[in-house]
Amino acid sequence: MKITTLILAPLLTLIGLNAQPLTGTTIGHYSKPGAPIHMTYVSNSVDKNKTTDVNITLTTTVKFGKMNVLLNFEEDLNQASNSPKELNFELKPNQKKYLVNLKVSSSRDGLYYIRLLTKIDKGMGSKMRAFAVPVRIGEEPKQKTRAMIMKASNGENISISRAVETIKTVPEK
Amino acid sequence: MSRKLYILLLILCITPLSLLAVNISGTILYERVHPTHLGTNSSLNFSNITQEPAKQVLVEAINEQSNTVNSTYTDTQGNYFLSNLNSNSNIKIRVYAKMFKQSAWDVKVIDNVNRDSLYVIEGNLATTGFKDTVRNLVASASNKSSPPFAILGSVYQAMQKVRAIDENVQFPPLKMNWSTRNISSGTYYDGIDNIVLQGDQQGDSDEYDDHIIIHEWGHFLEQKISRADNIGGPHGTDERLDIRVAFGEGFGNALSAIVTDDPIYFDTLGRNSGWNMNIENAPHETPGWFSEASIQRILYDLYDTPRDKGDNLDLGFQPIYKTLTTGQKTTPAFTSLFSFITELKKDNPDATSRIDEVVANENIATIEDSYGSNRISNLEEDDLPLYRELTLNTTIKNVCTKNSNNQNYNKLSNHKYIRFTINENNTYPIQIKQSNGRDSDPEFTLFKTSPFENFSTQESGVAGVEKVSLALTSGDYILDIYDANKRTKACFNVSVGKVTDSETENPDISNPETNNPENTTQTVGIGLPENKFLALFMMLLILFVPLFFIRKELKI
Helix, strand or coil: HHHHHHHHHHHHHHHHCCCCEEEEEEECCCCCCCCCEEEEEEECCCCCCCCCEEEEEEEEEECCEEEEEEEEEEECEEEEECCCCCCCCECCCCCCEEEEEEEECCCCCEEEEEEEEEEEECCCCCCEEEEEEEEECCCCCCCCCEEEEEEECCCEEEEEEEEEEEEEEECCC | HHHHHHHHHHHHHHHHCCCCCCEEEEEEEEEEEEEEEECCEEEEEEEEEEEEEECCEEEEEEECCEEEEEEECCCCCCCCEEEECCCCEEEEEEEEEEECCCCEEEEEEECCCCCEEEEEEECCCCCCCCCCCCEEEEECCCCCCHHHHHHHHHHHHHHHHHHHCCCCCCCCEEEEEEECCCCCCCCCCCCCCCEECCCCCCECCCCCHHHHHHHHCCCCCCCCHCCCCCCCCCCCCCCEECCHHHHHHHHHHHHHHHHHHCEEEEEECCCCCEEEEECCCCCCCCCCCCCCCHHHHHHHHHHHHCCCCEEECCHHHCHHHHHHHHHHHHHCCCHHHHHHHHHHHHHCCCHHHHHHHHHHHHCCCCCCCCCCCCCCCCCCCCCCCCCCCCCCCCCCEEEEECCCCCCCEEEEECEEEEEEECCCCCCEEEEEEEEEECCEEEEEEEEEEEEEEEEECCCCCCCCCCEEEEECCCCCEEEEEEECCCCCCCEEEEEEECCCCCCCCCCCCCCCCHHHHCHHCCCCCCCCCCCCCHHHHHHHHHHHHHHHHHHHHCCC
16 A cells, blocks of 8 residues: 555656646737737636636836726636726836726536636727636647648648539530 | 440549649738727727738638648739649648748748647638639638738838838848737747747737737847847837837837838727827827837837928938948947937938937937947936946046836946957957945946857856956957846946956956855755756655665654
8 A cells, every 4th residue: 555655656646746727928029009008827627616816917107098808708707796898007117017807617528718808998099908817627639620621632721611603504605 | 336435425524524634723811900099098999800911821622631732922912823733522621820032031820829730721622613713712800810911011011111112121030929828928029030929818918919910020030130139128109228129119209100101109908998109199108218118109200201399301211221221230339229310420421410309309419439439418317327437457436326116127327338448369358347235236238349259158156256267358348237136226337357446356368267265165066957847856856765765764
């Protein structure tokens, strides 16, 4: 038994290491023009029917104005009763980070997204930027691809969709 | 007998018919969803959909065995013609999201989430019959088959704008990566041969946002045909950016308006959200040579025909393109508004004063050289001068980088530039040493300027100092200095050759690294792989394997 424990301990530790929270950031990417807001997040994976924390940090160098954040939770991803769907921040010169802390759960396994639509308004027209934060609940089911994947005659992978087609015979001249 | 004769006659009649060749022709269209603009808000309007020709895309006739029996490319109206197909055989038409022309372009749209599959649309497997037929195919917006062709349409439009003034230009291969599962990928050019586009159908998707696609394609054009020293990163139109970033992003914005002849740059974020800005007339939030918004307005005003206040020029695209591919490409300074305007004025001496007028509209004093010399300073302390000149074997003091947000790396004064000249091939020590503490991590990239190339990057991670000896050939160089720790303000003494800083303990120039106190100790230990997962596994093995062998002694 003890020998078994000795052998299994490293393996169990490795398995435990797999349960890492999802983290990410938009900082460092080539971003398209938009509101000068960057996002980092920590999204803790959890079993279904359990509540998990999603901690989002929005960073901006804008010192004055308002920042509006609209939150959209994917279907089947439930937010805690006191989780907001819209946040408004007054931007301040001595504050660069604005926190959005959420609690979510789901009764179904899967990879879900919380979508954020951010907008900064400095009184001269607003700019926006969209983000998406992944939340893993339980085991991730296999993705269903809508289009078929096959190979072209040259061996290249192709993703096929149906076209709207009309066929007519060319009238004789 | 008569029955046999009848069958023979039937065979003799049918056989020639089946040997007849037939042609299939048609038009390939895709559906483009247009935006609605209300003030500075924009959104996709699925009630405003037009059918556009899929230009110069690959079309194949595929038989029942999935073999290609003939292929061609559509013309500029989306028309195709496939000839000499077997009559009375089952064929389907397949259209690839791929444009290819020898020595001209090679662009395709792939699903980067699904094994880089090339997007195609197909018609039905149907008999060719005994007469020519017309098969028209439409990539629909409703089943998401049109986005790859809409993306190609925007790229095609941009390529043709360039080819209209340079018919011999050869664009390198380019892959447009798009998927409905690009939910948090962002939209960007990777600096090599990929543009990635958001495709989140419940949030931000860019397949119909032609200005965004052309903006990213502009980075590709600038890098491949001109020269782009843009260091990338997040940016906004109201920020004070590193001059390389400001020009690269301003150029991308301006190009989107130039290609489409539409100054309304827009980014739709689903059916009900999005924003836009007027490339030409947006409010001047933070005008200057560090502002991508100022640069986009300058470039668009240089291009456009209608003359407005402070804009008495309508150069068109050709002079802009010529400057990008000649003077800007070989400038000994970093690519910026300064280098571009300097070279543009050289190419267009008769328009100099009017170019200065357009630039002055953005609160920018007359540009005299590629280094932005003689700037009028209304900025923060230490922002100017942009370039400082260093003489060999001397030390420049108080070269200060600044960072108002410890995440930034591409804003004005996050980097400092030092110019110097080497007259004799030799090995030279280069030292960047912090003078206001030891909490920074100075690093640098050294560029040789003629031809312009990244010569060396030094990122030792040593606190407060970066020192190295490099073999340098004669020529001009630029040091790009930055603080990897992104301290609010880090000031450095910079030297190439002998260090004349009085703080230096040993002025020996032959091998400064051996005199560096930081180099007198070395770490000895087991080298672990960088992958933390693998490193922990190795540590656990080291711990548990010996226990296994001594278990008897331990009585376990």
